[in-house]
Amino acid sequence: MKKKSLALILCCSLFFSFLGACGANIGSGMGDHATEPATEEEKLTVVGFSQVGAESDWRSANTESMKSVFTAYNGYELIFDDAQQKQTNQIMAIRNFIQQEVDYIVLAPVTETGWDTVLQEAHDAGIPVIIVDRMVDVSDSRLFECWVGSNFELEARKMCEWLRWFCVKHNILAEDVYIADIQGTIGASAQIGRTEGLQKAAREYGWNIVATVEGEFTRAKGYEATQQLLLKYPKMNVVYCENDNEAFGAIEAIRDAGKQVGSDIKNGEIMVLSFDGVKPEALQDVLDDSISCIAECNPLHGPRVEAIIRKLQNGETPQKYEYVDEDVFSAYEEIENVIVDSKEYPITLVTPELIERRRAEYDTGSYVEELPDNVY
Amino acid sequence: MQKLKEKFKNISDTNLLLLITIVVFFLMYIGAVVFQGKGFLKPQTFFNILNANAALILLACGLSLVMITGSIDISVGGVTALVSMCCAVYLDYQGGNVFVSMLIALGIGLAFGLVQGILIAYLDIQPFIVTLAGMFFARGMTTIVHTNPFNVENPNFVALKETRVNVPGMGSVNKLGVYVPAYVELGVLVALLIVLALFFILRYTKLGRNFYAVGGNNQSALMLGINVKRTKFFAHLLCGVLAGIGGYVYFLHVGSGAPSHAQGAEMNAIASSIIGGTMLTGGVGNIIGTFFGVLSLSTIQNIVSSAGLDQAWWTGITIAAMLCLFLVIQSVVMARKKKQVKK
Numbered sequence: 001m002k003k004k005s006l007a008l009i010l011c012c013s014l015f016f017s018f019l020g021a022c023g024a025n026i027g028s029g030m031g032d033h034a035t036e037p038a039t040e041e042e043k044l045t046v047v048g049f050s051q052v053g054a055e056s057d058w059r060s061a062n063t064e065s066m067k068s069v070f071t072a073y074n075g076y077e078l079i080f081d082d083a084q085q086k087q088t089n090q091i092m093a094i095r096n097f098i099q100q101e102v103d104y105i106v107l108a109p110v111t112e113t114g115w116d117t118v119l120q121e122a123h124d125a126g127i128p129v130i131i132v133d134r135m136v137d138v139s140d141s142r143l144f145e146c147w148v149g150s151n152f153e154l155e156a157r158k159m160c161e162w163l164r165w166f167c168v169k170h171n172i173l174a175e176d177v178y179i180a181d182i183q184g185t186i187g188a189s190a191q192i193g194r195t196e197g198l199q200k201a202a203r204e205y206g207w208n209i210v211a212t213v214e215g216e217f218t219r220a221k222g223y224e225a226t227q228q229l230l231l232k233y234p235k236m237n238v239v240y241c242e243n244d245n246e247a248f249g250a251i252e253a254i255r256d257a258g259k260q261v262g263s264d265i266k267n268g269e270i271m272v273l274s275f276d277g278v279k280p281e282a283l284q285d286v287l288d289d290s291i292s293c294i295a296e297c298n299p300l301h302g303p304r305v306e307a308i309i310r311k312l313q314n315g316e317t318p319q320k321y322e323y324v325d326e327d328v329f330s331a332y333e334e335i336e337n338v339i340v341d342s343k344e345y346p347i348t349l350v351t352p353e354l355i356e357r358r359r360a361e362y363d364t365g366s367y368v369e370e371l372p373d374n375v376y
Numbered sequence: 377m378q379k380l381k382e383k384f385k386n387i388s389d390t391n392l393l394l395l396i397t398i399v400v401f402f403l404m405y406i407g408a409v410v411f412q413g414k415g416f417l418k419p420q421t422f423f424n425i426l427n428a429n430a431a432l433i434l435l436a437c438g439l440s441l442v443m444i445t446g447s448i449d450i451s452v453g454g455v456t457a458l459v460s461m462c463c464a465v466y467l468d469y470q471g472g473n474v475f476v477s478m479l480i481a482l483g484i485g486l487a488f489g490l491v492q493g494i495l496i497a498y499l500d501i502q503p504f505i506v507t508l509a510g511m512f513f514a515r516g517m518t519t520i521v522h523t524n525p526f527n528v529e530n531p532n533f534v535a536l537k538e539t540r541v542n543v544p545g546m547g548s549v550n551k552l553g554v555y556v557p558a559y560v561e562l563g564v565l566v567a568l569l570i571v572l573a574l575f576f577i578l579r580y581t582k583l584g585r586n587f588y589a590v591g592g593n594n595q596s597a598l599m600l601g602i603n604v605k606r607t608k609f610f611a612h613l614l615c616g617v618l619a620g621i622g623g624y625v626y627f628l629h630v631g632s633g634a635p636s637h638a639q640g641a642e643m644n645a646i647a648s649s650i651i652g653g654t655m656l657t658g659g660v661g662n663i664i665g666t667f668f669g670v671l672s673l674s675t676i677q678n679i680v681s682s683a684g685l686d687q688a689w690w691t692g693i694t695i696a697a698m699l700c701l702f703l704v705i706q707s708v709v710m711a712r713k714k715k716q717v718k719k
Binding site: 081084085087092096098099100110111112113117124127137139185187 | 415418420421424425427428523524525526527529534537538550551552554556626629630631632634635636637639640677678681691
């Protein structure tokens with residue numbers, strides 16, 4: 001009996017010392033701020049950032065970008081919350097931000113719907129909310145200050161324009177194009193926009209979409225889906241992946257099935273198209289002709305969000321919807337630009353130098369070059 | 377002192393585990409207040425934990441019931457998603473009224489409880505397999521009902537969703553000088569009521585005692601003349617109904633239908649139950665403990681996220697550590713029981 005209660009007490013003390021160790025860490029973390037002068041401490045702008053999770057390279061780069069901008073050195077304190085793909089976690093995080101009296105809330109929503117109540121709460125508490133990446137679908141657009149992100153449908157349309165011109169230049173008939181669409185997480189803005197863009201283009205140009213399957217933006221799912229598609233649709237010659245991770249999986253699956261990846265679809269190669277272009281590896285794949293074309297989705301939102309916060313602090317009103325500039329990457333010189341909605345978009349030729357520069361950007365989480373003027 | 381020792385010796389397993397859970401929760405919360413200050417000092421932070429976890433409390437209560445009878449149910453998360461999707465579709469596309477949507481939620485929960493209960497209790501199929509199938513079925517059906525997530529705009533429902541019970545005197549003024557009121561959502565009241573009701577059922581009714589008897593020892597329960605099959609069936613039926621109600625509370629909290637809703641909720645419910653002192657082997661457990669189990673789980677999540685331990689896996693690791701601790705405590709308690717029996 002005595003032994004058992006001793007064991008029990010030992011267990012408890014072990015656990016609490018563990019907790020205590022955590023607490024000590026937290027304490028020392030706070031201590032870092034305390035070493036700065038008290039006046040400095042007061043000036044720090046507290047930003048609460050609720051991130052979706054860490055499901056893709058794009059997401060990780062997005063997080064990294066925010067973290068690299070909102071540092072104590074730049075006058076910010078960032079409270080980062082990883083929601084692990086759950087909306088309830090995000091609602092909770094925003095409510096906690098309100099209780100912690102942050103100055104600004106940055107939200108990368110996991111889905112578009114279901115935000116009215118909690119954004120109303122933030123609005124009532126007088127805390128401005130900046131939405132990044134995916135859009136929110138709220139009844140009153142005053143509930144958030146502004147939105148920063150990508151035009152996903154435009155990305156898709158640029159990509160489809162590229163594919164059309166590629167077919168034209170290589171004498172491939174529209175009815176010989178068999179596309180499989182590996183979708184992202186169903187309901188995410190990126191998935192909706194990219195799927196829609198493809199569907200419209202396919203109707204317009206007469207391409208065949210042989211299958212539309214879910215890939216959840218992950219490499220594993222992309223591999224699995226492609227593997228099944230290859231068995232089911234031997235005619236398929238274009239795999240339209242809605243992000244890079246899916247594309248990596250697709251390339252692997254095609255190679256494992258003993259087929260060739262590449263742009264020469266006339267001679268039995270299977271073309272992989274992809275979005276994001278975050279990791280330098282993805283661009284390397286473009287250079288190697290494993291991925292034929294990538295429509296970029298820019299994850300480096302940190303500097304833009306910071307610019308907006310500075311504007312808000314100066315009492316200015318930022319633009320409500322801010323689309324980030326995005327490139328299209330390909331290794332084919334023959335297509336120099338594409339036209340969508342009578343606007344011209346240049347195609348960036350992938351070169352080893354470009355990949356080097358990208359690698360530097362990816363490592364630091366922010367732009368090596370100055371941001372273009374129109375962003376500010 | 378001697379008396380206290382005597383009392384400690386005579387305390388039942390259920391109560392001992394409950395005591396440990398409650399003590400751990402309070403110590404954790406006090407720790408959070410001391411190390412984190414700011415947010416945790418405000419009552420609303422605590423209410424937020426309740427608001428966010430009302431549904432989980434209900435699901436965990438259902439799981440405690442089946443776990444007390446020595447069974448398991450992993451379909452509750454799927455049922456939650458299915459309930460919110462069906463109610464959302466009904467309210468938005470059929471222009472339905474809120475009361476009927478509640479009946480739909482109850483109906484779905486009841487149906488799952490009924491079918492799974494019959495399969496497990498009367499056909500004697502492994503509960504894990506049955507409810508695994510139930511989970512897949514519910515998740516699949518959710519996507520069939522509607523694929524894309526969407527907001528419910530039915531005005532009656534929105535009004536119900538926005539209904540809040542303000543807790544007077546608990547609000548606070550933030551640094552902008554805005555008064556932020558303290559409140560709980562309707563779902564929290566539902567959850568609290570059901571926790572109390574279940575507590576009394578387990579403690580004072582024959583059915584409640586039967587749950588413990590069946591989970592404690594199947595054979596001796598049978599010899600005592602307890603209808604073991606019916607008791608097991610009832611546990612699963614109740615768990616299904618609670619999943620239905622929990623699903624509706626979840627739906628009321630997020631106000632939208634989506635196939636990804638309540639992903640992994642069943643695992644959180646099991647974890648909360650265990651932290652709350654319910655034993656997987658059956659026969660031991662307490663609803664109040666489960667309630668505190670949910671709170672502990674959520675407090676950990678809160679602490680981890682507001683501590684700036686930004687990688688989400690820290691939450692997982694701390695929860696794992698906590699589960700380990702409680703499992704060890706449970707086995708210690710079991711050893712204590714065995715020794716007593718020997719004596």
